[in-house]
Amino acid sequence: MHVVVNAAMSADGKLSSRQRDQIAISGEADFARVDRLRADSDAVVVGVGTVLADDPHLTVKDEQLCHQRLERGEPEQPARVVIDSKGRTPDDAAILDDAATTYVCLSETAPIDRRMELANRAELVTAGDDRVALLRAFAALQEQGLEQLMVEGGGELIFSLFEVGLVDELRVFVGPKLIGGRDAPTLADGGGFIDEFPLLGLERVERLDDGVLLCWTVDSYSSH
Numbered sequence: 001m002h003v004v005v006n007a008a009m010s011a012d013g014k015l016s017s018r019q020r021d022q023i024a025i026s027g028e029a030d031f032a033r034v035d036r037l038r039a040d041s042d043a044v045v046v047g048v049g050t051v052l053a054d055d056p057h058l059t060v061k062d063e064q065l066c067h068q069r070l071e072r073g074e075p076e077q078p079a080r081v082v083i084d085s086k087g088r089t090p091d092d093a094a095i096l097d098d099a100a101t102t103y104v105c106l107s108e109t110a111p112i113d114r115r116m117e118l119a120n121r122a123e124l125v126t127a128g129d130d131r132v133a134l135l136r137a138f139a140a141l142q143e144q145g146l147e148q149l150m151v152e153g154g155g156e157l158i159f160s161l162f163e164v165g166l167v168d169e170l171r172v173f174v175g176p177k178l179i180g181g182r183d184a185p186t187l188a189d190g191g192g193f194i195d196e197f198p199l200l201g202l203e204r205v206e207r208l209d210d211g212v213l214l215c216w217t218v219d220s221y222s223s224h
């Protein structure tokens with residue numbers, strides 16, 4: 001399995017506003033790049049915080065890219081995955097429509113009524129007692145043939161994926177906006193690292209729209 005985390009952050013490192021409203025940080029060229037990355041992926045993954053805040057659709061928008069997927073013998077759209085311990089994904093969430101297969105990864109604490117509703121619209125994966133156990137959930141996704149995963153956010157999920165060592169690449173678009181706010185989501189929230197920090201290797205820097213795309217590999221974890 002290969003996991004690429006992709007996100008757009010403001011010049012001050014925020015993913016969205018303190019009200020968690022979705023902010024267009026990317027420009028046209030970066031959104032087109034994200035669409036190509038989705039098209040090259042077997043699945044696009046988000047946390048339930050992102051579903052509740054943004055109601056994303058997570059589909060490939062460019063019809064030609066969809067056509068190329070079909071020509072390669074792949075489903076027209078990559079699968080969508082939501083990491084959702086308690087089954088909080090709303091029944092009318094865009095991610096649950098029939099445009100693509102959707103997997104909802106739950107923990108044992110997800111109430112039975114939520115499981116039954118979600119099972120009508122998605123494939124369910126259960127891993128973990130309280131929160132979703134990401135290593136087990138991703139192993140279950142791999143068993144379904146999902147090898148190339150793209151994670152779009154948000155900050156809580158991205159931190160947790162780094163914490164368990166699941167991230168192979170990080171691609172960050174840094175856009176020409178300043179958002180501010182100590183409680184606004186950042187690229188990696190969660191509890192934060194205090195002694196061992198993921199070390200990144202810079203692979204590529206590209207000027208895009210009025211910002212910069214940074215592509216990193218995750219090399220190792222080191223203490224300071």
Ligand SMILES: NC(=O)C1=CN([C@@H]2O[C@H](COP(=O)(O)OP(=O)(O)OC[C@H]3O[C@@H](n4cnc5c(N)ncnc54)[C@H](O)[C@@H]3O)[C@@H](O)[C@H]2O)C=CC1
Pocket residue numbers: 006007008009014015016017019020021022023025046047048049050051053054083084085086131132133134152153154155156157158160161185189
């Ligand atoms: N600028 C960008 O590229 C993007 C921005 N966003 C923004 O990020 C914000 C949402 O991010 P967050 O609130 O951090 O939510 P999130 O999308 O990271 O979801 C976190 C939630 O996932 C669930 N979860 C279950 N198991 C988990 C585990 N093992 N580790 C972590 N989470 C687990 C928990 O309910 C947790 O609260 C929104 O404001 C959205 O607009 C989201 C995606 C991309």
Ligand SMILES: Nc1nc(O)c(N)c(N[C@@H]2O[C@H](COP(=O)(O)O)[C@@H](O)[C@H]2O)n1
Pocket residue numbers: 006007008022023024025026027031034046050054055056057058059152153
């Ligand atoms: N790459 C990127 N750039 C931005 O400026 C953004 N605001 C986001 N947000 C994320 O994009 C997803 C929306 O997907 P759909 O267009 O609904 O398919 C969602 O995950 C947002 O949080 N991304």
